[in-house]
Amino acid sequence: MSARRERRGLRLRLRLRLTSLTIAASGLLALLIGIAFAVLLWAIADANSSTSARRASRSALVEAEGMERLLLDLETGQRGFVITEREAFLQPWKSAREQLPAKASRFTESTTSSEGRRTAEQITRGIASFLDDYSVPLVEAVRHHDPAASTLAKTTEGKQRVDTLRAQFHQYMVAERAQLAAREDAARTNGRRAVLAACVGLAASTALVAVFTVLQHRAVVRPVRRVVAAARQLAGGGLGVRVPPSEVAEIAALGASFNTMAASVQDNRRRIMESVEAVHRRTARDLHDGAQQRLVSLMIGLRLARELLPGTETSVADLLDQSIDNAQTAINELRELASGIYPLVLTVKGLVPAVRDLASRCPVPAVVESRKERRISSTVESNAYFVVAEAVTNAVKHAHASRIDILLDFADVLRIRIADDGVGGVGDAPAGNGMTGLANRVAAFDGTLAIESPPGGGTTILIRIPVPS
Template sequence: MVRLRQGLTGRLVAASCVLAVLLGSVFAVLLLAVADQRDAAALSRRSEQILTTTSRMHTLVLDVENGQRGYLLTGDRRFLQPWSAAQAQIPRVGARLTDLIVSPARERMAREILDSVHSYVRDYSVPLVALAGRDPKAARSLSLTLEGKRRADEIRAQIDRLSASARAAGIARQEQAAAAAHRAEVAAFAGMAGSALMVALLASYLARSIARPVRRAAMMAGELASGDLGARLPETGVGEIRTLEHSFNTMGESLERNRDELAKLVDEQTALRRLSTLVARSVPPATTFAAVTEEIGELFEADGTAMLRYESDGTATAVALWGQTDASVPEVGSRMDLGERTVPAQVRRTGRPARRDSYADSTDGDRGPRELAVRSAVAAPIEVEGRLWGALTAFSTKDRPLPRDADARFADFTEVVALAIANAQARSDLAASRARVVAATDRARRRIERDLHDGAQQRLVSLLLDLRGIEADIPESRVRAEVAEVATGLTEAVEELREVARGIHPAILSEAGLAPALKALARRSAVPVELGLGVKTRLPQPIEVAAYYVVAEALTNAAKHAQASHVEVTMFEREGRVCVDVRDDGVGGAGSGDGSGLVGLADRVEALGGVLKVTSPAGRGTRIHAELPVSAGQAMS
């Protein structure tokens, strides 16, 4: 509490409390004045209602008096109608009058009026009307007339007193409300003056104690933002402002200390992004390994870095090197002994990052680091699919050791290496799997073709020859005609079987090569084909089969779906790759999804390490372009 009162917050709280009390008092007076005005208005309305009700009661008494007097003087019973109506309304008006009155004194006056009115009607008016019906002369006697006048005058006097009391109460309440309003005006004026003075004093204090130091802090923040991390504030403020100034100075010192570390972190993230881009582009692993060692060396200001792959015999193979190069540094691809206390040896034993800041006590088994004059070294494990694959290491020959957190920061780079290795292995496995599937498919095609040709087809031909011999021995008759018809059908079946066998794996492709097979394919095409065959020599069988099926699928699509009128087939060899290009002038819009035969073509081409591209804009024809590496076909043959 003492600290709160002495600080800037305590002073602001105290000033705010004074201002709040001052404004609260003013508003309290205003609220009381408003309440008095509201009560005065309510009382005024109630007084008006009381006056209206008493006036109504006075009117009803006059109606009773005039009705009975008219009946006494004329004997006409029509005067009794307003007399009866007035008697019927008197109880309701009386109840209304008692409900409106809340003052005990005026309530007694109202009850006296009601008692007088009821007595006048019950004890005088009703008996007088009844007497007038029996003896009009007696009813018009002077004594009865004077009695009625006295009673009526008494009721009117009571009503006048009640009305005067109600008017006086309303006037008094209005005077009280006016006085309260005057007090409220005075209090409001005094409160506004006091508040304005208090706000002015508080604003002056805030400008001196807060605005000026905050403005200096803003200027310092601008200097810090512009890169001047040496900017500082004079710590002359009060309470929390002094704390703010001290905090700003501390922040400047912290930013100045951490600027280099932040720059290193940015460089590290940039390097990781570059390496991740290499992995995403599926570059060869050796390129990624070389880039990783180079990035590590430059980031951590090492004199040399190396990526090692552990071998089963306890040695390690250098797969990438960067930095210091002399006769003592091994070459990429060479094997080396890990020693006993080197960091790569520790990583192999523990599977965790390792660090060593001195090799002064190294043994003969650690001859490598001593020959390189290594002062400090760090290493981190590279794990691929849960298995320890190798290590990433860096060393320094300077007196200043590598950063303390270098081994931990290596983890991000080893993950990139592991991902590159896993991706390369996955691509290799996928290519091998595709190649095995394509080779098995081709072998199955050739086996089916051979079985059809050597088995069912030869058997059908033999039966056809026997049937033709029987036909020749039968004289002209209906039976001979039927046998001839059967022989013709058998001939067509043999031709259909031959076409099926040719479609499974054309014999001409295996026997004569790709160019004759494509020419035969063009002759059978339903769409005119223009051939441009720039490759005349025989190619490896997998390449010829893949190229043949690319052209066959393209011609089938052009005839069945593209509504083409012309197809161009071009084949040429470039930089060790066979390029097959098929274009048509059809409707376009071809796709490789939804079970299209292009999917199988892509698998076959990619299994050989090739690329298949389909370009088919709507209304502009279709182009299928395949590139097949000849070396891949030779490896699979």
């Protein structure tokens, strides 16, 4: 008993709540969408950062190339002036010397790393040293016609300085190009990762929506459809219909309320039928014990009076004979009326004798067969008797049957089979043919009713009514 209670408590704890499920699914979906958007925003920011970094690297390369051309202009102008001693060849040198401070500043500031900045500052100092310590003194010496200015040693010194600076420029630009390539590779990798993450997030969101839709269909739509179908069946007279339990708390509460309502309607119908049956039984008993007995006494008195009358009183004798006939007719009609309200044989002998009595009064041949005959609850007996009576009446009135077979089987449940050889087609018959009343009466006692009635093939009614032990 305790284990059963524990399992029931566990089921109640595990029962889903539709509101909680919706909130959880919506929150998870919002989280996935938020993560996907965050990844996309990060990818956009990273792409913008990579674009800026690539632009800065390209700008640094441009400034480095400009600085290197400036060095070449210094060296070319200086060499032409040394060879020709003509001021016209010194013009590129002068122009490069004027541009050097601003160009050096831009070159240093365009660097994109601390190591590149150190290299740029070293190159800038080297160019400044080349200009101040070598090139300017050499130009001034040439202007003063110093023979030492054009010696091989001076020329070699200048070439070595320029080669050293150009090697530094080459090293700087190689490093900057490698950094640019690395940044482009990183940007492409991050872009692919962002697209992959966005696709994964979109796929996960789609899968979550699909799973939630399927779960909602199983947990909500199907149970609601079952409740709707059960409501239609209940409205059609199927009072025994019940809604199975659901794992969703709200749907379970709806099903429990429906089942309570259906059970209440069924109980009310059963109590009404039991009350009507009690009224019928009491009315039949009152008719039998009251009015019928008085009529019998009246008829006996009339017969005694008729026997005491002299033979000469013919007119009075005729009147008494007529009164006796009327009294007998009234007794017969009253007995028939009492039997129709509630047959006395049903109370005294049970269901099978009452059905046999009903079959004996049927206008068409009716054969009654019984199995495992026994007495059952008077309420079930009364209900079953009137079900059989209504089915026989329908067969006589609507089916135009020439034979009716009735089977009563008293097993774990009461099984009743009423078959006729009439016109059939009950399923296509208009409403009001009596089948609705049969179904309602059977459903009031948790019973089931099935009809087989092919057109032209007769009608078979199968009834199952639970028998209380």
